Amino acid sequence: MAENNLRVLLRERPKDRPGPEHFELSEGPRPTAAKGEVLVRHRFLSLDPYMRGRMDDAASYARPVPLGGVMEGECVGEVVESQHPGFAPGDWVGGARGWQRYSVAPGGTLLKLPKEGGVPPTAWLGVLGMPGVTAWVGVTEIGQPRPGETFVVSAASGAVGGVAGQVAKQMGARVIGIAGGAEKCRYVTETLGFDACLDHRGDLEAALDAACPEGIDVYFENVGGAVQEAVFPRMREFGRMAFCGTVATYNVRPPPPGPNLSSINRKRLRLQGFIVSDHPRAWPVWRQRGAAWIRDGRLKWKEDVVQGLENAPEAFIGLLEGRNFGKLVVAL
Numbered sequence: 276m277a278e279n280n281l282r283v284l285l286r287e288r289p290k291d292r293p294g295p296e297h298f299e300l301s302e303g304p305r306p307t308a309a310k311g312e313v314l315v316r317h318r319f320l321s322l323d324p325y326m327r328g329r330m331d332d333a334a335s336y337a338r339p340v341p342l343g344g345v346m347e348g349e350c351v352g353e354v355v356e357s358q359h360p361g362f363a364p365g366d367w368v369g370g371a372r373g374w375q376r377y378s379v380a381p382g383g384t385l386l387k388l389p390k391e392g393g394v395p396p397t398a399w400l401g402v403l404g405m406p407g408v409t410a411w412v413g414v415t416e417i418g419q420p421r422p423g424e425t426f427v428v429s430a431a432s433g434a435v436g437g438v439a440g441q442v443a444k445q446m447g448a449r450v451i452g453i454a455g456g457a458e459k460c461r462y463v464t465e466t467l468g469f470d471a472c473l474d475h476r477g478d479l480e481a482a483l484d485a486a487c488p489e490g491i492d493v494y495f496e497n498v499g500g501a502v503q504e505a506v507f508p509r510m511r512e513f514g515r516m517a518f519c520g521t522v523a524t525y526n527v528r529p530p531p532p533g534p535n536l537s538s539i540n541r542k543r544l545r546l547q548g549f550i551v552s553d554h555p556r557a558w559p560v561w562r563q564r565g566a567a568w569i570r571d572g573r574l575k576w577k578e579d580v581v582q583g584l585e586n587a588p589e590a591f592i593g594l595l596e597g598r599n600f601g602k603l604v605v606a607l
């Protein structure tokens with residue numbers, strides 16, 4: 276008998292912090308592929324901060340998940356049934372979607388993952404997937420650090436921050452990470468090769484003054500809140516900020532009052548928000564560059580793997596509080 280499709284649905288919209296009561300586990304028959312479609316058994320699900328926004332019914336750059344709908348998310352998995360000439364059972368693919376065991380997708384929307392090349396399938400969700408491309412775009416197109424400049428990135432041990440710092444380092448910048456706790460900071464300097472990493476749970480202002488005595492040329496913003504407040508006044512004139520996300524604020528309702536933004540004017544800073552999906556041309560460029568850097572040992576990353584779809588809600592709740600260490604994925 277065919278395995279059932281286990282799915283995580285959005286039961287209720289959270290008012291602030293999501294809890295287990297906002298999700299619902301549901302089991303039903305698995306779908307079948309029609310002409311041109313492919314049925315995929317998901318093996319790994321990516322959990323990412325943007326999913327918090329999809330739980331709200333608010334205007335954004337993407338549509339919310341409807342109540343009772345399957346939670347949004349990207350997966351890699353194996354083809355089990357194909358009605359598309361480009362795919363055969365056993366192929367590994369990326370681009371399958373949803374917090375669920377199975378999905379059906381038009382073949383044209385899937386990416387066939389190479390069998391060779393020393394890149395594990397989960398890398399296509401993290402370092403070579405959406406978070407990796409985000410880092411690449413934010414650093415190369417927006418922050419544009421020059422050799423010798425000071426580049427600071429928050430959530431530095433995470434999926435985006437870890438890659439952003441490594442790309443900035445390759446461009447010749449002095450790279451300072453900010454992360455939560457000694458263990459994450461050690462990983463950021465010892466494994467990722469950043470020049471320093473500051474613990475935001477300590478006196479971040481003093482640590483920034485010591486690590487960046489000349490100020491900060493480029494800030495890659497992942498967190499917001501108190502970290503952002505500490506960074507802003509330490510920006511140098513004509514500094515750049517790549518505004519990637521503010522995960523520390525995603526559960527805060529009403530939104531917190533902002534920092535004093537007068538530095539933007541006084542120091543003629545350039546800030547730019549960006550959404551990775553606006554940069555389709557960057558995806559193949561980074562996948563090729565990142566895969567080459569993985570093969571020659573230059574690009575490092577860490578995964579935080581949770582077992583079982585039923586544990587996805589709790590893991591996601593933890594992601595919004597900094598409990599993950601590395602790119603969060605669920606093994607199905």
Ligand SMILES: NC(=O)c1ccc[n+]([C@@H]2O[C@H](COP(=O)([O-])OP(=O)(O)OC[C@H]3O[C@@H](n4cnc5c(N)ncnc54)[C@H](OP(=O)(O)O)[C@@H]3O)[C@@H](O)[C@H]2O)c1
Pocket residue numbers: 323324325405406409430431432433434435436453454455456459475497498500518519520521522523524549550551552594595596597598599600601602603
């Ligand atoms: N613009 C885009 O297109 C785009 C695309 C992808 C991601 N993003 C954004 O990029 C950022 C990083 O995403 P990611 O996937 O790489 O996640 P991640 O860094 O793997 O995980 C989130 C990390 O954020 C930090 N954090 C969480 N809650 C916090 C809080 N309340 N205060 C301070 N730090 C907190 C924690 O790290 P520490 O413990 O080290 O603080 C946590 O581990 C997010 O803001 C996300 O929304 C934007």
